[in-house]
Amino acid sequence: MTNESQKTPSIPTVRRLPSYLSVLRDAQKQGMATVSSSYIAKKLKLESIQVRKDISSTGLIGQPRIGFSVPELIDVIESFLGYKNAKDAFIAGAGHLGSALMGYSGFKGYGLNIVLAFDVDSQKVGTKVDGIEIFHLDKLEDLVSRLRINIAILTVPDAVAQNVTDVMVKAGVRAIWNFTSVKLSVPDDIIVERVDLVASLATLSSKLKQSILSNE
Amino acid sequence: MTNESQKTPSIPTVRRLPSYLSVLRDAQKQGMATVSSSYIAKKLKLESIQVRKDISSTGLIGQPRIGFSVPELIDVIESFLGYKNAKDAFIAGAGHLGSALMGYSGFKGYGLNIVLAFDVDSQKVGTKVDGIEIFHLDKLEDLVSRLRINIAILTVPDAVAQNVTDVMVKAGVRAIWNFTSVKLSVPDDIIVERVDLVASLATLSSKLKQSILSNE
DNA sequence: TAGATTGTTAATCGATTAACAATC
DNA sequence: TAGATTGTTAATCGATTAACAATC
Numbered sequence: 456m457t458n459e460s461q462k463t464p465s466i467p468t469v470r471r472l473p474s475y476l477s478v479l480r481d482a483q484k485q486g487m488a489t490v491s492s493s494y495i496a497k498k499l500k501l502e503s504i505q506v507r508k509d510i511s512s513t514g515l516i517g518q519p520r521i522g523f524s525v526p527e528l529i530d531v532i533e534s535f536l537g538y539k540n541a542k543d544a545f546i547a548g549a550g551h552l553g554s555a556l557m558g559y560s561g562f563k564g565y566g567l568n569i570v571l572a573f574d575v576d577s578q579k580v581g582t583k584v585d586g587i588e589i590f591h592l593d594k595l596e597d598l599v600s601r602l603r604i605n606i607a608i609l610t611v612p613d614a615v616a617q618n619v620t621d622v623m624v625k626a627g628v629r630a631i632w633n634f635t636s637v638k639l640s641v642p643d644d645i646i647v648e649r650v651d652l653v654a655s656l657a658t659l660s661s662k663l664k665q666s667i668l669s670n671e
Numbered sequence: 672m673t674n675e676s677q678k679t680p681s682i683p684t685v686r687r688l689p690s691y692l693s694v695l696r697d698a699q700k701q702g703m704a705t706v707s708s709s710y711i712a713k714k715l716k717l718e719s720i721q722v723r724k725d726i727s728s729t730g731l732i733g734q735p736r737i738g739f740s741v742p743e744l745i746d747v748i749e750s751f752l753g754y755k756n757a758k759d760a761f762i763a764g765a766g767h768l769g770s771a772l773m774g775y776s777g778f779k780g781y782g783l784n785i786v787l788a789f790d791v792d793s794q795k796v797g798t799k800v801d802g803i804e805i806f807h808l809d810k811l812e813d814l815v816s817r818l819r820i821n822i823a824i825l826t827v828p829d830a831v832a833q834n835v836t837d838v839m840v841k842a843g844v845r846a847i848w849n850f851t852s853v854k855l856s857v858p859d860d861i862i863v864e865r866v867d868l869v870a871s872l873a874t875l876s877s878k879l880k881q882s883i884l885s886n887e
Numbered sequence: 888t889a890g891a892t893t894g895t896t897a898a899t900c901g902a903t904t905a906a907c908a909a910t911c
Numbered sequence: 912t913a914g915a916t917t918g919t920t921a922a923t924c925g926a927t928t929a930a931c932a933a934t935c
Contacts, residue, residue: 465926469877470870477852491892499854503892504928511894519893519934537876551771558767561852565869566876605879630879632872636777638690638715646882648875650868653781654686656848659864660753660782661685663821663846666862681902707916719916720904727918735910735917 464512464535471509472532473565474499479529491522538566543604544632547619548611549574549589552634556608558585570604592619599626608632609639680728680751687725688748689781690715695745707738754782759820760848763835764827765790765805768850772824773800786820808835815842824848825855 464472478498482490492510493503510523515531517523533539541563546553549572556562557569573592574580580591590598599607607628611619616637623631630646633639639647680688694714698706708726709719726739731747733739749755757779762769765788772778773785789808790796796807806814815823823844827835832853839847846862849855855863 463881464877466874466877467926469873470867473869473873474854474867493892502928505926507893508927517893520891521935522892536873537880542876542879551767551774555767555771559868561869562872565872567872606875629882630875632875636693644882644886646875646878648871648878650866650871651686652775652866653689653777655864655866656778656781656783657685657689657752658682659822659846659848659862660758661680661682662862662864663758664753665679666845666860670860683902709916718904721902723917724903733917736915737911738916 462512462514464509468509468512469536471499471501471505472513472536475506475509476529476532476536476538479525479532483525483529487525489518489522489524490528492517494522536566538564541566541568542606543568543570543602544606544608545570545595545599545604546572546587546608546610547592547595547623548609549576549579549584550610550612553608553610554584556610556634557587560585567606569608570602571598595619596622596626599623599628603627605629606632608634610634613637678728678730680725684725684728685752687715687717687721688729688752691722691725692745692748692752692754695741695748699741699745703741705734705738705740706744708733710738752782754780757782757784758822759784759786759818760822760824761786761811761815761820762788762803762824762826763808763811763839764825765792765795765800766826766828769824769826770800772826772850773803776801783822785824786818787814811835812838812842815839815844819843821845822848824850826850829853 475495478495479490492506496503496506510517510528513531513535515523515528544567546557546569549557553572557572562569569587572584572587572589573595574589575592579589582589605628607623607630609616609619609631613635616635617639620631620639620641624641624645628645630648631639631641633647633649636653641647691711694711695706707719708722712719712722726733726744729747729751731739731744760783762773762785769788773788778785785803788800788803788805789811790805791808795805798805821844823839823846825832825835825847829851832851833855836847836855836857840857840861844861846864847855847857849863849865852869857863
């Protein structure tokens with residue numbers, strides 16, 4: 456049963472919700488009607504109390520002794536994360552990384568609908584990758600503002616990242632998923648979410664170093 | 672001046688250190704001999720006290736009124752993150768994403784040296800991408816164990832991620848940089864660092880939702 | 888009923904931020 | 912010296928975890 460009491464969730468909670476969704480979709484495939492918080496927790500190597508806390512921020516109420524209804528929980532997480540009406544997005548930079556993201560069909564089930572791409576390479580302009588047409592970067596401002604696309608996926612070379620960003624902001628983009636290693640300058644009301652590979656690599660190296668130190 | 676008192680740093684600290692390094696390398700190019708914590712903080716939109724705390728966990732001592740020596744700080748962060756002797760790594764899965772990472776020359780300056788790649792596509796086997804030779808996946812166990820490569824970059828399709836992981840573990844891999852959306856099962860002593868795009872996307876969507884709600 | 892699992896309230900933990908004496 | 916910036920110690924903040932009454 457849904458409930459109006461949705462809280463503004465913390466970032467860590469928001470990051471975990473998609474993984475719950477994936478467990479729930481599996482459970483549904485197996486014909487399970489309900490799941491307990493400890494079931495989800497076990498699958499993801501988390502604590503059940505954490506799962507319960509996270510779910511509570513979506514406003515869904517479970518049933519003591521039973522757990523949570525699988526379809527209801529799927530539904531509430533999907534709408535909570537905005538997966539119900541996938542938002543249009545475009546890719547700036549159709550290199551290897553951009554192409555990888557275009558091919559990542561998984562995004563459609565996760566609220567993102569990539570509708571077009573831009574690149575400066577005249578070899579690529581006019582072609583399609585996984586059904587997504589590539590336009591020349593010169594067309595970005597006009598096309599994006601006319602189509603009113605809010606979300607940009609930035610996969611251009613670092614050297615041009617800021618310039619391209621400036622154009623995207625002019626075109627009315629409201630959120631940028633930044634795969635470059637540039638710290639972008641944008642107006643305060645523009646959301647930038649960076650996928651920071653170097654930070655991720657640093658934690659891997661650091662953990663490996665600790666593990667080697669403690670084992671030898 | 673370095674100091675023996677290196678603490679085990681927190682994950683958030685480790686994630687920020689590479690960004691300090693990037694600011695410092697820029698500063699060095701501009702000929703700056705010292706920087707203050709507030710200089711770094713300003714560049715990265717952080718608080719100076721946080722920068723100072725993070726630096727203190729590397730053991731480097733600054734000078735009141737002066738700040739930190741740029742070359743010393745670069746040096747200490749590089750060795751702290753293990754960038755001094757770059758570690759060998761291989762890529763499992765030479766698709767778009769794998770190729771993008773092979774081309775990402777930036778990693779060499781960040782402690783990672785990608786030495787070979789594996790794929791099942793016979794069209795790709797034997798070719799090179801950015802100087803990195805692609806071998807058939809069948810050769811993985813033998814080659815990786817003989818060359819004693821500790822770090823794997825996993826960019827195979829989700830469906831085979833666990834199988835390939837099992838082989839890599841058998842081959843003696845100690846750390847896996849996981850770009851798939853699979854929650855891998857590995858022995859306790861194997862480090863897995865996952866780049867969770869769906870979690871990152873969820874925070875972007877959530878922030879965008881908040882921003883739209885508060886503006887309208 | 889008995890017992891499994893929930894939601895809530897409180898305790899703990901760890902990271903960030905503030906305050907400030909030390910220092911060159 | 913005066914003042915900018917450090918390192919340390921304490922306070923705050925927020926997330927996680929624990930405890931437990933409520934409930935079907």
